[in-house]
Amino acid sequence: MSDLAPFLEAAVRTTTPLLIASVGETVSERAGVINVGLEGCIIAGAYAAFVSATATPVTGYAAAILAGMSVGMLLALFAVVLRRDQIIVGTALTMLSLGITGTLFRARGDATALVVATESTAAIPLLSEIPIVGRALFAQPAIAYLAFGLVPATWWWLRRTHAGLSLRAVGDAPGAARAAGVRVELVQCSAILFGSALGGLAGGSLVLAQAGSFAEGMSAGRGFLAIAIVALGRWRPAGVAIASVVFGAAMALQFVVQALGWRVRYELVLMIPYVLTLIALGAFGRGSAPAMLGRARVD
Amino acid sequence: MIISLAAAGDVVGVLEAFWRGSLGTSSAFFSGTLVRAIPLSIVGVGIAIAFRAGVFNIGGEGQLLLGAVAATVVGLPWSHGLGVAGVAIALVASAVAGAAWAGIAAVLRARFGVLEVISTIMLNFIAANFVSYLVRGPLQEPTHVYPQTELISTSVRLPRLWAETRLHAGIVIAAAVAVGAWWFLTRTAAGFRIRAVGASTTASRVTGRVNVERVSAVALVASGALAGFAGGIEVTGVTYALYENLSPGYGFSAIAVAILARLHPLAICGTALLFATLETGALGMQRDAGVPSVVASALEALVILAVVAMTGRFVRIPWRTVRPRASDAGVAA
Amino acid sequence: MSSANGQLQLPALELRGVAKRFGDVTALDGVDFTVAAGSVHALVGENGAGKSTLMRIADGLLSPDAGTIRLFGNTITAHSVRQAMRVGVGMVHQHLSLAPNLSVTENLVLGESGFFRPGSAADLLRRTELASGLIVPHDALARDLSIVEQQRLEILKALARGARLLILDEPTAVLAPSEVEDLLRWIRDFAARGGSVVLVTHKLREARAVADEVTVLRHGRVVRVGSAATISEHELARAIFPENVEVQSAAATLASGKLEAPKQPRDLLVQADAVDVTDSRGARRIHDAVFEVRRHEIVGIAAVEGSGHRELLQALAALLPVSSGVLRLPERIGLIPADRYRDALVLEFTLVENVALHRLGTRHGLIPWRDLEDRTSGLLEHFDIVASSARARARELSGGNQQRLVVARELEHAHDLVVADNPTRGLDIRATAFVHGQLREAAARGAAVVVHSSDLDEILSLATRMLVVYHGEVREVALDRDKVGRAMLGAA
Numbered sequence A: 001m002s003d004l005a006p007f008l009e010a011a012v013r014t015t016t017p018l019l020i021a022s023v024g025e026t027v028s029e030r031a032g033v034i035n036v037g038l039e040g041c042i043i044a045g046a047y048a049a050f051v052s053a054t055a056t057p058v059t060g061y062a063a064a065i066l067a068g069m070s071v072g073m074l075l076a077l078f079a080v081v082l083r084r085d086q087i088i089v090g091t092a093l094t095m096l097s098l099g100i101t102g103t104l105f106r107a108r109g110d111a112t113a114l115v116v117a118t119e120s121t122a123a124i125p126l127l128s129e130i131p132i133v134g135r136a137l138f139a140q141p142a143i144a145y146l147a148f149g150l151v152p153a154t155w156w157w158l159r160r161t162h163a164g165l166s167l168r169a170v171g172d173a174p175g176a177a178r179a180a181g182v183r184v185e186l187v188q189c190s191a192i193l194f195g196s197a198l199g200g201l202a203g204g205s206l207v208l209a210q211a212g213s214f215a216e217g218m219s220a221g222r223g224f225l226a227i228a229i230v231a232l233g234r235w236r237p238a239g240v241a242i243a244s245v246v247f248g249a250a251m252a253l254q255f256v257v258q259a260l261g262w263r264v265r266y267e268l269v270l271m272i273p274y275v276l277t278l279i280a281l282g283a284f285g286r287g288s289a290p291a292m293l294g295r296a297r298v299d
Numbered sequence B: 001m002i003i004s005l006a007a008a009g010d011v012v013g014v015l016e017a018f019w020r021g022s023l024g025t026s027s028a029f030f031s032g033t034l035v036r037a038i039p040l041s042i043v044g045v046g047i048a049i050a051f052r053a054g055v056f057n058i059g060g061e062g063q064l065l066l067g068a069v070a071a072t073v074v075g076l077p078w079s080h081g082l083g084v085a086g087v088a089i090a091l092v093a094s095a096v097a098g099a100a101w102a103g104i105a106a107v108l109r110a111r112f113g114v115l116e117v118i119s120t121i122m123l124n125f126i127a128a129n130f131v132s133y134l135v136r137g138p139l140q141e142p143t144h145v146y147p148q149t150e151l152i153s154t155s156v157r158l159p160r161l162w163a164e165t166r167l168h169a170g171i172v173i174a175a176a177v178a179v180g181a182w183w184f185l186t187r188t189a190a191g192f193r194i195r196a197v198g199a200s201t202t203a204s205r206v207t208g209r210v211n212v213e214r215v216s217a218v219a220l221v222a223s224g225a226l227a228g229f230a231g232g233i234e235v236t237g238v239t240y241a242l243y244e245n246l247s248p249g250y251g252f253s254a255i256a257v258a259i260l261a262r263l264h265p266l267a268i269c270g271t272a273l274l275f276a277t278l279e280t281g282a283l284g285m286q287r288d289a290g291v292p293s294v295v296a297s298a299l300e301a302l303v304i305l306a307v308v309a310m311t312g313r314f315v316r317i318p319w320r321t322v323r324p325r326a327s328d329a330g331v332a333a
Numbered sequence C: 001m002s003s004a005n006g007q008l009q010l011p012a013l014e015l016r017g018v019a020k021r022f023g024d025v026t027a028l029d030g031v032d033f034t035v036a037a038g039s040v041h042a043l044v045g046e047n048g049a050g051k052s053t054l055m056r057i058a059d060g061l062l063s064p065d066a067g068t069i070r071l072f073g074n075t076i077t078a079h080s081v082r083q084a085m086r087v088g089v090g091m092v093h094q095h096l097s098l099a100p101n102l103s104v105t106e107n108l109v110l111g112e113s114g115f116f117r118p119g120s121a122a123d124l125l126r127r128t129e130l131a132s133g134l135i136v137p138h139d140a141l142a143r144d145l146s147i148v149e150q151q152r153l154e155i156l157k158a159l160a161r162g163a164r165l166l167i168l169d170e171p172t173a174v175l176a177p178s179e180v181e182d183l184l185r186w187i188r189d190f191a192a193r194g195g196s197v198v199l200v201t202h203k204l205r206e207a208r209a210v211a212d213e214v215t216v217l218r219h220g221r222v223v224r225v226g227s228a229a230t231i232s233e234h235e236l237a238r239a240i241f242p243e244n245v246e247v248q249s250a251a252a253t254l255a256s257g258k259l260e261a262p263k264q265p266r267d268l269l270v271q272a273d274a275v276d277v278t279d280s281r282g283a284r285r286i287h288d289a290v291f292e293v294r295r296h297e298i299v300g301i302a303a304v305e306g307s308g309h310r311e312l313l314q315a316l317a318a319l320l321p322v323s324s325g326v327l328r329l330p331e332r333i334g335l336i337p338a339d340r341y342r343d344a345l346v347l348e349f350t351l352v353e354n355v356a357l358h359r360l361g362t363r364h365g366l367i368p369w370r371d372l373e374d375r376t377s378g379l380l381e382h383f384d385i386v387a388s389s390a391r392a393r394a395r396e397l398s399g400g401n402q403q404r405l406v407v408a409r410e411l412e413h414a415h416d417l418v419v420a421d422n423p424t425r426g427l428d429i430r431a432t433a434f435v436h437g438q439l440r441e442a443a444a445r446g447a448a449v450v451v452h453s454s455d456l457d458e459i460l461s462l463a464t465r466m467l468v469v470y471h472g473e474v475r476e477v478a479l480d481r482d483k484v485g486r487a488m489l490g491a492a
Helices: A004-030 A038-052 A057-081 A086-107 A133-138 A142-160 A162-172 A174-179 A184-211 A222-232 A237-260 A266-284 B002-008 B011-022 B026-052 B060-075 B077-082 B085-112 B116-136 B170-187 B189-199 B201-206 B212-239 B250-260 B265-289 B295-311 C051-058 C081-086 C104-109 C118-132 C147-160 C177-192 C204-210 C233-240 C245-256 C309-316 C340-344 C351-356 C369-382 C399-412 C429-445 C456-462 C481-488
Strands: A121-123 A139-141 C013-022 C025-035 C040-044 C066-071 C089-092 C165-169 C196-201 C213-218 C221-227 C268-278 C284-294 C298-302 C322-328 C333-336 C417-421 C448-452 C465-470 C473-477
Touching (some): A004 A139, A004 A162, A086 B295, A184 A222, A266 B085, A266 B116, B026 B189, B026 B250, B060 B250, B201 B212, B250 B295, C025 C066, C025 C213, C040 C204, C081 C089, C118 C147, C213 C233, C221 C233, C268 C309, C268 C448, C309 C448, C333 C340, C351 C399, C448 C456
Parallel strands (some): C040 C196, C040 C213
Antiparallel strands (some): C013 C025, C213 C221, C268 C322
């Protein structure tokens, strides 16, 4: 039992970036755009947070969001304005981000030793004293609360605002949305920017709430996992939240294995989230994707 | 990049380092650049076949690693008795392993509708961790010091073409693969099916009576076979052992190689050489001028974006299937 | 018609000198078009005359290259759907434009801003239903509505935003005859209550039945404007197709269902015995179908959208397996699908490659490109297809020539069965005549031809026998417009 509490705490912590990125990707995909460059948004956000988190984590997060959005702007330009293939452009943007952050990071010289101030945890009095789940749920960095708060907020926004309605219509039937006066390109660009901003924020949280440092390729496929999570969650915020928690827990296993000194090869434990993705996609991945997802042409 | 160049200070020095690293000396060219172009070209042709069918195989990296594992397993010292056949067996095994690895994604796509973009990337991560596991676990060399396997026996190594360099017979194979793929795509019914499915799944199904899912799966598996094959060639021709960073991202660079060549197998030989030059030059810059070599991957991404921006939807590209004939002049109806 | 106060004297829509080009093609060339408030105005013309383009400009979806637009006295400068909506214009598009996975109420208010309150949207729906007399199911997704209900929802959507001018683009194309009557009656009522309607149609009878005024467009120009009461169907037909006397009389008499003398039926080519067909989602769309098709016959298939005829056609084309029963089909089947851009051609491929596409799935080994090129050149010549060469890309051909290529490819071999689904959609009158001629010739050569069109009059003019599909049931009906029309709605 004593191992369960730290595991849960770690699970919530590893869930946070996945959840933030997945919620953003949900919005983007509901508008019909799959952001394969999400991995690039995350690594760009992580690097931006790393270099600018000098004073407070807030500046780090702001920089992370801007970095994610700058990747998203390129995707919006190519995929929406120029109507190019979303997957190819997204793949290139991920390569570009990984390349640029790697180059800049190495150019900094002896950077491996650099550690930035991480966000302190904000424990909620009393609630965080609850045994086992107390610290996992109520003694997390502020970003974790934000991540979980995003889920109902996004649900509400998609269901109860006309902007959310328009967004869903654009992913479903852009011609119909256009005929009803919706500015399709504007909606898609906004959705991409929102999704990539959250991608950047997810990257920032990797640095500021978890690692406290930057490493090349530290996004480690989280962007791609997030895309899988969105499919597993059937493009609905609540489903996406559940899937994120499952994957966060799978990633947290590695810490448990280390802590317990189990005689399992570390490399095999690292595989778990990826293997889980394949199995889960095979078992549950067939849902109702937005009709126009990934299509370059919208009419 | 501009920042990194500025950080390096001396632009001329950087360019000199690039030149020395890639083309400037015969050893750089024959032992470095040309050798690097071999896997890039073979994987690139594989990627082109998949992309032609409209299947986005982003998993060349993982398929290449699995091919390398297979070739290593065949080539370890127990293969001493095999003689020349050993190379052939190792290469066939590598292609089969790559095909099987891509086959997982193909089955997931055909049976469960899983986007191959996601599944092939997941398989990349699994393959990388699997190789780490092998070279630190069951296949680690006998002294258990280094994270790598034993060297493969000399009989399963590809012959060097020119004694003073590291240039090996793989370059001939790579050229043959490109020509073969070109012939396959333009002349055979199976190749035309792949192009037709990539251009229009609906017209292929309705008018062509083509089994679209099967053609997509075949293209993905063939693509994986070539990537695995490239991994086998890398092990039998260059590294002679399996270790973690065996591939410096060939699977991703090959996407840029294929797209810049507009998915034309013969053009891929040229673009593979171009990107190999870029990468060995970048390594030279890192060695001699302190510019990080990952800059090459950013440049490759920019090349993809530039080509995509200029050519529109990249799958729809001119492809001459019928040779011009003299009698055609002025026949226009 | 009624003008209760001075405001209504202003025309609902006033277009002056409107011009629009798409690339090298002049779609509209200085069009003047006025719709009086409280009137129904029919806009007629053959396919490609510019009707839809003109109305999309009025609705703000397209901006004109030249000309002015006045709606209820307001000069429009911004050319946006929103602005058109604000001054009271609503358009119902030919291809209905609802978001299938949004609910009925969500579709009703799509495009507004601020918070979405399902309760008040439902209230709005009820109020609009009450005011208009059009009813739709409330708690459903748009994709679950029938075609008629979808069309009603589109009209409600426009009315809920206060539309006083409705633009209906070919609204009857997807409807069965009695549904058409209902819609036309509703249009009259709406105008009687002070509303204004533009009815875009190519059906002259409808135009004359419902409209106060008629405008004829040809090649992007207005060639005739007049009161519907004083202009005869024959005159209209001549205004629409002046070049071709033969076609003109055919168009004027299409409705009479004039037939060719039936050929002597010989061997059975298609035999369906207790056939069930299930669609890709597992729903049974055709049940217990019993019919046969013989050599030399042209069998028309009539049905309203969603009846299951699409699945029947796919089964006849061997694209969909039957789920029970026996469907005997000949080996060689030619298919002219409804959507040539999606199903019949690869626009980026050359004409040779498009010819090679035919039955590509059954080819083995090498492709004989040289033979194919010779064959393609032969087709171009024989079927009078205008193309620079066999190696031109399909994209470079005009729509009519693309369809000729499809027809040529599918009829080139002596097929035993030819399945044609809306084979003349989007074609001009000449290309239509060509396709009809080829289908008749194929039947004369000994093929069995099965043809479906959403234009009932087209099927009636081609068919030697008629099958009607209603709610998955297939039955034979006499070649009589009224009887077929009733059967399409399940009436006896």
